[in-house]
Amino acid sequence: MAQTQTFSKNQRIVLDIVEKAKGPLKAYSILFNVQKKGINAPQQIYRALDKLIEAGKIHKIESKNAFVACKNSNCEVSKATAFSICESCEIVDEISDTKLSKYLSKFNHKKGMKFKRFNLEFFGLCKKCKIK
Amino acid sequence: MAQTQTFSKNQRIVLDIVEKAKGPLKAYSILFNVQKKGINAPQQIYRALDKLIEAGKIHKIESKNAFVACKNSNCEVSKATAFSICESCEIVDEISDTKLSKYLSKFNHKKGMKFKRFNLEFFGLCKKCKIK
DNA sequence: TAACGTTTGTTATAATATAACATATTTTAG
DNA sequence: CTAAAATATGTTATATTATAACAAACGTTA
Numbered sequence: 415m416a417q418t419q420t421f422s423k424n425q426r427i428v429l430d431i432v433e434k435a436k437g438p439l440k441a442y443s444i445l446f447n448v449q450k451k452g453i454n455a456p457q458q459i460y461r462a463l464d465k466l467i468e469a470g471k472i473h474k475i476e477s478k479n480a481f482v483a484c485k486n487s488n489c490e491v492s493k494a495t496a497f498s499i500c501e502s503c504e505i506v507d508e509i510s511d512t513k514l515s516k517y518l519s520k521f522n523h524k525k526g527m528k529f530k531r532f533n534l535e536f537f538g539l540c541k542k543c544k545i546k
Numbered sequence: 547m548a549q550t551q552t553f554s555k556n557q558r559i560v561l562d563i564v565e566k567a568k569g570p571l572k573a574y575s576i577l578f579n580v581q582k583k584g585i586n587a588p589q590q591i592y593r594a595l596d597k598l599i600e601a602g603k604i605h606k607i608e609s610k611n612a613f614v615a616c617k618n619s620n621c622e623v624s625k626a627t628a629f630s631i632c633e634s635c636e637i638v639d640e641i642s643d644t645k646l647s648k649y650l651s652k653f654n655h656k657k658g659m660k661f662k663r664f665n666l667e668f669f670g671l672c673k674k675c676k677i678k
Numbered sequence: 679t680a681a682c683g684t685t686t687g688t689t690a691t692a693a694t695a696t697a698a699c700a701t702a703t704t705t706t707a708g
Numbered sequence: 709c710t711a712a713a714a715t716a717t718g719t720t721a722t723a724t725t726a727t728a729a730c731a732a733a734c735g736t737t738a
Contacts, residue, residue: 422684422685422686423685423686424685424686425685441724442724453687454687455687455688455689456725456726456727457686457687457688457689457726458685458686458687458688460725460726460727461685461686462685465685476608476609476667477608477665479694479724479725498657498659498661500659501662507655507657507659509655511653511656514653517649518666521646523630523639523641523668524643525630525673526672526673527630527632527639527668527670527671527672527673528670528676529668529669529670530633530671531669531670532666532667532668533609533666533667533669534664534665534667535608535664535665535666536653536655536659536661536663536664537661537662537663537664537665538659538661538662538663539659539662540657540658540659541657544660554703554704554715554717555716555717556716557716572693573693573694574694584718585717585718586718586719587718587719588695588696589695589697589717589718589720590717592694592695592696593717594716597716611693611694611695
């Protein structure tokens with residue numbers, strides 16, 4: 415069941431910025447965006463991001479050290495994420511493909527490791543950048 | 547055909563360290579390890595790593611900012627990588643599963659993006675850490 | 679209301695990565 | 709062979725990303 419989560423002031427401010435952004439945001443770019451709202455230090459951003467990631471509201475694009483809002487409204491805990499990243503324009507899309515997600519969630523390592531979480535990042539050229 | 551690649555002095559030094567390591571190494575830990583060999587600056591490490599990654603000899607574990615030697619001798623260009631990472635002891639294994647690799651290589655985004663490369667990172671607890 | 683957990687604010691610093699420039703070395707082509 | 713081009717090196721400085729540590733405020737809840 416989709417539990418409505420309650421966030422603190424700073425957490426709401428950060429989530430709001432990331433949700434309104436067109437693409438992934440870097441932590442320090444979030445910081446510059448919220449300085450007028452009284453947030454002054456990186457710590458405050460990273461702390462909020464940590465909680466929001468835990469809650470599945472935000473994902474980290476590891477290869478870019480950047481953060482995006484979760485597009486899958488049902489993705490309460492970010493334990494199965496996949497993204498497509500254009501190497502040219504750097505546009506990032508969250509992939510929500512049930513088959514892919516199921517396939518990977520079922521995947522188990524030979525060496526007896528049971529996976530709790532995965533992150534998949536695809537790289538290529540998006541439609542627009544292919545043409546150029 | 548497996549083309550034998552030739553590497554420069556610094557590239558060989560860095561590759562050697564990473565290949566001999568038991569697990570992923572951080573760039574600065576590589577640096578400290580090679581200072582006796584006359585490499586003094588991070589630049590030199592990062593430059594060597596870049597080339598080695600391009601050549602598929604080394605992969606970057608994005609979620610850890612660390613580098614491992616490629617275990618798949620046939621993986622000349624690192625365009626399809628998958629790793630299992632223990633969240634407790636941080637041990638990292640390169641997964642070489644032909645089916646998985648084929649499945650993901652064939653995967654295409656709805657939005658017309660053709661993928662050239664992917665990186666997949668699974669997280670969980672390894673056998674040893676599950677017991678503890 | 680006291681005790682506890684969580685969030686905030688703040689200063690400082692650690693860790694990761696790149697810029698820029700001067701040389702040197704290796705490779706390629708004429 | 710040799711000039712030009714490409715690749716690699718060495719070096720200093722700096723940018724970027726992230727965490728440590730501590731004090732104070734807030735908010736539950738027992």
